Amino acid sequence: MAKMNLLQAINSALISAMTQDERVMVFGEDVGHFGGVFRATSNLQEKFGKARCFNTPLTEQGIMGFANGLASQGSVAIAEIQFADYIFPAFDQIVNETAKWRYRSGGQFSVGTLTIRTPYGGGIAGGHYHSQSPEAYFAHTPGMKIVVPRNPYQAKGLLLASIRDDNPVLFMEPKRLYRASVGEVPEDDYELPLGKAEIVKSGSDITLLAWGAQMEIMEKAAEMAEAKGVSCEVIDLRSILPWDVETVATSVMKTGRLLISHEAPLTGGFASEIAATIQKHCFLYLESPIERVCGLDTPYPLAHEKEYMPDHLKVFEGIMRSVNF
Amino acid sequence: MAKMNLLQAINSALISAMTQDERVMVFGEDVGHFGGVFRATSNLQEKFGKARCFNTPLTEQGIMGFANGLASQGSVAIAEIQFADYIFPAFDQIVNETAKWRYRSGGQFSVGTLTIRTPYGGGIAGGHYHSQSPEAYFAHTPGMKIVVPRNPYQAKGLLLASIRDDNPVLFMEPKRLYRASVGEVPEDDYELPLGKAEIVKSGSDITLLAWGAQMEIMEKAAEMAEAKGVSCEVIDLRSILPWDVETVATSVMKTGRLLISHEAPLTGGFASEIAATIQKHCFLYLESPIERVCGLDTPYPLAHEKEYMPDHLKVFEGIMRSVNF
Amino acid sequence: MQHRNHLGDINTVHQVKLIDKGVVDIPMLQIMQPDGSIHSDATMPEISQELAVKMYRTMQFIRVLDERMVAAQRQGRISFYLASTGEEAASVGSAAALSDKDMIMSQYREQGALAFRGYTTEQFMNQMFSNEKEPNKGRQMPIHYGAKELNFMTISSPLGTQIPQASGYAYGQKMAGEEAVTICYFGEGAASEGDFHAGLNMAAVLNCPAIFFCRNNGYAISTPAEEQFAGDGIASRGLGYGIKTIRVDGNDIFAVFEATRKAREIALAENCPVLIEAMSYRLAAHSTSDDPTGYRSKDEEARWHAKDPIQRLGNWLAAKGWIDPAEDEKYLAAKRAEVLDELKRVEKVPVCSIEHIIEDVYDTPPWHLQEQLQELKDHIRKYPDAYPKTASRVKE
Amino acid sequence: MQHRNHLGDINTVHQVKLIDKGVVDIPMLQIMQPDGSIHSDATMPEISQELAVKMYRTMQFIRVLDERMVAAQRQGRISFYLASTGEEAASVGSAAALSDKDMIMSQYREQGALAFRGYTTEQFMNQMFSNEKEPNKGRQMPIHYGAKELNFMTISSPLGTQIPQASGYAYGQKMAGEEAVTICYFGEGAASEGDFHAGLNMAAVLNCPAIFFCRNNGYAISTPAEEQFAGDGIASRGLGYGIKTIRVDGNDIFAVFEATRKAREIALAENCPVLIEAMSYRLAAHSTSDDPTGYRSKDEEARWHAKDPIQRLGNWLAAKGWIDPAEDEKYLAAKRAEVLDELKRVEKVPVCSIEHIIEDVYDTPPWHLQEQLQELKDHIRKYPDAYPKTASRVKE
Ligand SMILES: Cc1ncc(C[n+]2csc(CCOP(=O)(O)OP(=O)(O)O)c2C)c(N)n1
Ligand SMILES: Cc1ncc(C[n+]2csc(CCOP(=O)(O)OP(=O)(O)O)c2C)c(N)n1
Numbered sequence A, B: 001m002a003k004m005n006l007l008q009a010i011n012s013a014l015i016s017a018m019t020q021d022e023r024v025m026v027f028g029e030d031v032g033h034f035g036g037v038f039r040a041t042s043n044l045q046e047k048f049g050k051a052r053c054f055n056t057p058l059t060e061q062g063i064m065g066f067a068n069g070l071a072s073q074g075s076v077a078i079a080e081i082q083f084a085d086y087i088f089p090a091f092d093q094i095v096n097e098t099a100k101w102r103y104r105s106g107g108q109f110s111v112g113t114l115t116i117r118t119p120y121g122g123g124i125a126g127g128h129y130h131s132q133s134p135e136a137y138f139a140h141t142p143g144m145k146i147v148v149p150r151n152p153y154q155a156k157g158l159l160l161a162s163i164r165d166d167n168p169v170l171f172m173e174p175k176r177l178y179r180a181s182v183g184e185v186p187e188d189d190y191e192l193p194l195g196k197a198e199i200v201k202s203g204s205d206i207t208l209l210a211w212g213a214q215m216e217i218m219e220k221a222a223e224m225a226e227a228k229g230v231s232c233e234v235i236d237l238r239s240i241l242p243w244d245v246e247t248v249a250t251s252v253m254k255t256g257r258l259l260i261s262h263e264a265p266l267t268g269g270f271a272s273e274i275a276a277t278i279q280k281h282c283f284l285y286l287e288s289p290i291e292r293v294c295g296l297d298t299p300y301p302l303a304h305e306k307e308y309m310p311d312h313l314k315v316f317e318g319i320m321r322s323v324n325f
Numbered sequence C, D: 001m002q003h004r005n006h007l008g009d010i011n012t013v014h015q016v017k018l019i020d021k022g023v024v025d026i027p028m029l030q031i032m033q034p035d036g037s038i039h040s041d042a043t044m045p046e047i048s049q050e051l052a053v054k055m056y057r058t059m060q061f062i063r064v065l066d067e068r069m070v071a072a073q074r075q076g077r078i079s080f081y082l083a084s085t086g087e088e089a090a091s092v093g094s095a096a097a098l099s100d101k102d103m104i105m106s107q108y109r110e111q112g113a114l115a116f117r118g119y120t121t122e123q124f125m126n127q128m129f130s131n132e133k134e135p136n137k138g139r140q141m142p143i144h145y146g147a148k149e150l151n152f153m154t155i156s157s158p159l160g161t162q163i164p165q166a167s168g169y170a171y172g173q174k175m176a177g178e179e180a181v182t183i184c185y186f187g188e189g190a191a192s193e194g195d196f197h198a199g200l201n202m203a204a205v206l207n208c209p210a211i212f213f214c215r216n217n218g219y220a221i222s223t224p225a226e227e228q229f230a231g232d233g234i235a236s237r238g239l240g241y242g243i244k245t246i247r248v249d250g251n252d253i254f255a256v257f258e259a260t261r262k263a264r265e266i267a268l269a270e271n272c273p274v275l276i277e278a279m280s281y282r283l284a285a286h287s288t289s290d291d292p293t294g295y296r297s298k299d300e301e302a303r304w305h306a307k308d309p310i311q312r313l314g315n316w317l318a319a320k321g322w323i324d325p326a327e328d329e330k331y332l333a334a335k336r337a338e339v340l341d342e343l344k345r346v347e348k349v350p351v352c353s354i355e356h357i358i359e360d361v362y363d364t365p366p367w368h369l370q371e372q373l374q375e376l377k378d379h380i381r382k383y384p385d386a387y388p389k390t391a392s393r394v395k396e
């Protein structure tokens, strides 16, 4: 075990994957010699050569097109999109191509060996073009898997599993935690399961559900609520697609209440899918409406970032609204 | 009044708009002399000249980039995307640019004079690249309006309102109905309100909610249910964003039940947002879980199109599940 | 000349020098004249009788297939078709210059390349009837072929997407040490997509052994080339990417063959992309959904009919004595019969059973898709008449 | 030469002719030599003393602003900054050749153009402190300026998006009968985006009076130009689009001025786009988030320091007697003081009140945003300490 921050954990996972399988290649804007603008790919070019870790020209649609082709050939493609806000030029390549490749060919061809890494989320004074959380845009796309880690340990294990999973995975990294989140991480290779939520803390009065950087907020809010005598069950969804309905539904049947939180705007955010599914599965168990504590239905603001964020206070208020319904 | 099919109604709206305001321009792939692959823009080039109705090169991202620039200059830009399935290369221009233009400039600049027209939906043996219903991808984007008409009368009135509304509007045309849906349409200029749902049929036992081509299906299912003694209130949402929560919530508080249907895949579809919102607004009124009768979580199939579609039989089953809960 | 991909010193001029498209002349390679004779100063590529006849017969077969399937679509037997009439030499000639190991990523009008690789009449039919015998499992509209064993990537409708994909595929081939290239076909219309720019630029920078083969057939549906671009065709763009480029007469199968052969040689030897622009004309309607009489003249069509690539090769073969023109009609008649027979046979083959509706979305169907399938099957069992294609085969 | 945007006959060759980037020579316009003297065979554009001095002072001001704001960022007073050091001549020289009616759509390193148009020190500060006095209402990161009254479109971070937008804007100007063009600035990195391709091609086909001004400064963050493209810079792409193109020494403000003046003249007279590639070098780090020592040599930087565009114009002006070099230090000192004063003053200006959080998403805030605002205000009132920037001003 070693103490690592989230960036180091990502870097360690990439080194593991590249060491173990020489078909693994890492590419994107500035990921080569420079090691990426956040330095997640530091030293990869030095270790594995310029052919396996390289800069691409500045074109996200090109990166994803290239990645699709490379993965369909059988190579293991790990493409970086520098900020999740800049993934949209690649939307067609991801939604129409990546996600439908295996399906349209009847399984003859696939891009299952593709992983897309991208930093997402706010809290870094980045405004509307360096703070977005676009998971819901992709979650409406059958064929994709979407994974979001909450800390370094999760990051390494989930990234290795994503790279090796035989489906294309969009791996979203909470950039606010890149250096802020530090923890023990095994130096060895290990994987954590995709498609499985994790109960981070058991409780009996309400289920709190989130993913990625938002997990910190949930835990903080849960502490506040516990101080008021509300017992919270805190769940990290980890995989947005396919998502673990069973773990969530089982928890809600126990607690009778659910609060979901994400930074992305409320309308059409992934919390809506969860709420829609859980109100059906747990109709007779729900003691209050499912709460969504999310970003406002505006672009992500700069000067008003603090006000916009679904912070622990807003989550706490949501918890109290729910238990006092 | 004249009998028109949905294409003719669209064409009539475009003629009205172009006649009334010479800043209105229509462009896209094949929309010029040819009149568009569906002929929605027939005769516009002849009537208004090549400078105001023109073919563009084959690039959706270019069309939308050009349209954004043109609208920001003050012209009234009506851009056609030949099929909604091909709107994704323009996703960045729409989601990052169109939708955020006014916001990021503090209202100094805007593309409020932009309307994007695109045919969407299945039922035409088009498979996964000529059948998609991508409304939910855009509905997660503050700054956009999204409008879907269900018949020729609605199409003309809503399109004229969309063109003149001072916000960018994504206007999605149910292509299955282009020729199939025929009705009386005023030859004069008229507008129908954006952001307002319409109660198409009153009822007391369950609210059925949909939009566009799916409205036909709802009415057919409602008939089947009425035959079984279930009184259905049928609502056409018409605007997906912003959507008319009040009309829907009021209806559900009366009926106690809600079924929403769309062709797009279930997960992350717009029905999820509606369900999440209504379970909150109407928690104490709901007598059964909100039902979603939607496409499967797969790409849109070709050989199994019939099986995939949320047809009247599936909606009818959903109604009975809801009332027998 | 100056490379501006470094920051060294650079020649200067002291008066404005406008660079305009006139500055480069990009002529077109032609080996065989429209009448089938070989230009006296041309070097004929080495082509055996067997190969030349195979090229010819493949073109003829495609012509027959196109005619029959357009008719079948009119009769309502298939939902859609798209002919390559007039452009057969471009796809057949280029495919003939490749190795079977080379990956083909095509647009949709390259049935000639597929037939040359060995796709059978039955396979064509299975695909067009979206039936259960088709390896793509009936998931795609007619003409969206794909055949793993033939190294023919399944076709995707969104235009241009295959272009950067081909760069990536070729990069993978190079990394795997394969003696193979990727050929990527696209129309001059698709070349307007951003993916074209990304794909060619990346291939050049990342040294991908790919052949970008543009069929410039003058139209993108109704949009004529002059409303598609203002430069000197697509070939002139190669310069901007630093990609070696060849323009070729797309109706001269020998020129196409030779350009592709040469391109492949360069791509492999130098690990770099090559761009080919084949000048041709879409004699057919864009597809069965289209009617070109509204946007172009009979005259223009007639001028290109006169350049028919099949006729041209036929004349050469006949002059050479490698075919007996009398055999032609026999061959065509046999192929017509074969197509009709297969059509009749194949249209009775059922579509895939309903279980396949959730397959291949992921490597294995996740629980939620299994649940959705279960619900669907229950539903079909309840209303079997409404789902005639699948109901009789719905199992528990 | 052959236009392949029609289907007429075309010259042929009978041997493969490879077109490679070597076939065109694209030299670079230079009027003033690095030492500030004018090439003897160059034609100096007509530039009055007033204009020349304004150009010079604007460059100096920007240099001062950049230095001070980088320092302010290091002190934690602003969150981000991005300097244009070394490239001032490109943006100032081009802006100087425009009319105030021309729309400027920039990338983010064109503060020189904005300052030339009249944006004040206070306005720069307001933007960088995202305060309530800023017309963009503090919604964008520092350096994302926008000023309607100066015809300077608000900057957007996603790269390349402004390129097809400029085509559309210019088309609108033409349709409105304005005697104005749109200038669109972008880096050689952004030119790899698909939007570049779409924008230039559309401008050429649709006859848009736009000037596409590429600042080729050798780097896109850490990525050197040779990993960005393999052709002869960005200029060589103009050919492929059929766009008249001028390459210019970006550190020679007279050459930049003349190229832009000429481009504007052509754009208006012929209703067409013109592409300019300005060769320069990003002497600064990419931004305050970047450290270039990891990816390039001090040597390389030193070579370009020697070509400093401000020094170059200064030498010319001094030789001409249009400035007194002794004034220079005074001017710089005054500007430094002005920047610091404004900085101190402006950093105390509050951000917009919370009401603005929902504004400008739509023309008027719809009911759901009003509801969200109401909830937010209630929440802030409950926890005022947590939201210090807005709490004291939250009204009912
Ligand atoms: C992204 C995208 N946009 C639009 C279409 C609709 N479409 C299908 S074919 C076609 C024209 C293509 O022309 P070209 O590339 O020249 O090929 P050709 O048909 O001439 O062989 C268009 C616009 C599409 N399939 N994909
Ligand atoms: C679509 C998009 N992708 C990535 C980025 C991140 N990014 C910001 S600046 C930059 C480099 C731009 O280089 P260039 O266009 O050459 O301009 P320069 O900085 O050299 O002036 C990158 C990659 C972005 N802003 N937008």
Ligand SMILES: [Mg+2]
Residues within 6 Å of the ligand: C187, C188, C189, C215, C216, C217, C218, C219, C220, C221
């Ligand atoms: Mg074509």
Ligand SMILES: [Mg+2]
Residues within 6 Å of the ligand: D187, D188, D189, D215, D216, D217, D218, D219, D220, D221
């Ligand atoms: Mg640069």
